[in-house]
Amino acid sequence: MEAPTCSIGFCSGHFRRDIRPRGPRAVISDMWAALTGRLGHNLGHYNAVQRLLYAGVIGVICVSVATGLSIWKPVQLGWLTDLFGGYPIARFIHLGAMICIVLFLVVHLTLVAIFPRTLVAMVAGSAAEPEENA
Amino acid sequence: MTRPRTEPPRTERPRMGRPRTERMKPAVTADEIRPDLVRIGRRSALLRGLSLGGLALLSGCDLSTHSGVDAALWVMLRFDDRVQAALFSRRRLARTYPASAVTTPFRFNAYYEEWQVRDTPSDWQLGLSGLIADKAPWTIDRLRALPQVTLHICIEGWSQIGQWSGVPLHFFLQRIGADLRAGYVAFKCFDGYSTSIDMPSALHPQTILALDFVDKPLAPEWGAPVRLRIPTKLGFKSAKNIQAVTVTNTYSGGYWEDQGYNWFSGS
Numbered sequence: 001m002e003a004p005t006c007s008i009g010f011c012s013g014h015f016r017r018d019i020r021p022r023g024p025r026a027v028i029s030d031m032w033a034a035l036t037g038r039l040g041h042n043l044g045h046y047n048a049v050q051r052l053l054y055a056g057v058i059g060v061i062c063v064s065v066a067t068g069l070s071i072w073k074p075v076q077l078g079w080l081t082d083l084f085g086g087y088p089i090a091r092f093i094h095l096g097a098m099i100c101i102v103l104f105l106v107v108h109l110t111l112v113a114i115f116p117r118t119l120v121a122m123v124a125g126s127a128a129e130p131e132e133n134a
Numbered sequence: 135m136t137r138p139r140t141e142p143p144r145t146e147r148p149r150m151g152r153p154r155t156e157r158m159k160p161a162v163t164a165d166e167i168r169p170d171l172v173r174i175g176r177r178s179a180l181l182r183g184l185s186l187g188g189l190a191l192l193s194g195c196d197l198s199t200h201s202g203v204d205a206a207l208w209v210m211l212r213f214d215d216r217v218q219a220a221l222f223s224r225r226r227l228a229r230t231y232p233a234s235a236v237t238t239p240f241r242f243n244a245y246y247e248e249w250q251v252r253d254t255p256s257d258w259q260l261g262l263s264g265l266i267a268d269k270a271p272w273t274i275d276r277l278r279a280l281p282q283v284t285l286h287i288c289i290e291g292w293s294q295i296g297q298w299s300g301v302p303l304h305f306f307l308q309r310i311g312a313d314l315r316a317g318y319v320a321f322k323c324f325d326g327y328s329t330s331i332d333m334p335s336a337l338h339p340q341t342i343l344a345l346d347f348v349d350k351p352l353a354p355e356w357g358a359p360v361r362l363r364i365p366t367k368l369g370f371k372s373a374k375n376i377q378a379v380t381v382t383n384t385y386s387g388g389y390w391e392d393q394g395y396n397w398f399s400g401s
Contacts, residue, residue, distance in 0.1 A: 075366050091291075
């Protein structure tokens with residue numbers, strides 16, 4: 001499921017337009033706005049923190065798959081294991097990637113629980129505020 | 135029997151939180167999602183239905199044995215075996231280490247405790263059966279007379295490096311006239327263990343019938359008198375205390391494999 005979803009994301013420009021991170025200054029200012037409760041929330045529009053996290057978790061998933069392959073087949077895919085600095089290090093990176101994904105999920109699900117309306121947009125894939133379309 | 139009625143005075147109950155009517159309000163109202171629902175095209179709904187199909191499969195997981203789920207998992211395991219067989223190359227070698235890297239003390243591992251280790255039976259011989267031209271059993275002295283190699287190798291995931299010396303299995307199989315086009319080489323052990331490997335892995339240059347561990351004949355806990363040492367597979371495939379070797383085209387499974395361990399378990 002992951003691969004077709006990702007390729008659709010790349011081809012449609014969804015990643016370039018909506019997820020490409022916007023630099024550290026925007027992240028800090030949006031993070032501060034979020035923590036002080038002054039950050040607005042528009043469906044389909046990702047703020048700088050969201051962009052960083054979504055781009056980050058996609059990268060982490062790629063690392064997780066690559067390290068997973070390298071500790072699954074350290075002989076047949078030895079070049080991949082060497083790329084990560086050997087079996088024990090690849091195993092630690094794999095564990096770290098798993099922890100990062102779990103932490104992302106905790107933040108992600110907590111925010112969905114706070115803004116349940118976003119769940120509809122996630123399942124249906126529509127990307128605009130209902131009010132804007134009226 | 136009558137009890138004095140002590141009805142709690144309703145009006146004096148403290149009201150916690152928001153009024154009840156407000157609390158019952160749904161998180162998402164129909165009006166809020168109506169424009170979203172209208173916007174879902176038929177095509178995108180179908181596309182997303184695919185992932186719902188995946189979820190529906192998961193809901194069938196009751197994880198009980200002898201169920202349809204169990205059968206599906208076995209099909210996946212056999213598929214996994216085929217993928218691993220396709221990835222396997224006899225030319226790619228497991229990493230080797232200098233003799234100074236050998237781990238001491240070496241970790242014991244078996245499906246039983248260390249005190250249950252069995253000594254070699256006095257009348258021990260290596261039995262041969264299946265697609266083999268010369269099925270005469272082998273004594274330990276005859277095995278030791280064959281040319282040997284020494285490997286300093288790691289068991290995957292253990293970070294323990296051992297030094298194993300013995301007869302390369304491909305040499306032994308050729309010597310006894312085994313059919314090298316057969317599918318499997320199966321091992322039966324006198325400690326009740328068994329396993330089987332694919333022929334390409336059996337012919338890998340680093341797959342040996344080990345006779346020595348760190349320059350000494352194998353002690354019972356390391357698999358005396360002869361054990362398999364196959365560094366291109368997980369540790370449990372390296373059967374100890376071997377009693378019989380069978381070359382066959384019939385899938386033979388093994389002690390752990392029959393309980394759901396992945397059969398190929400290559401690395």
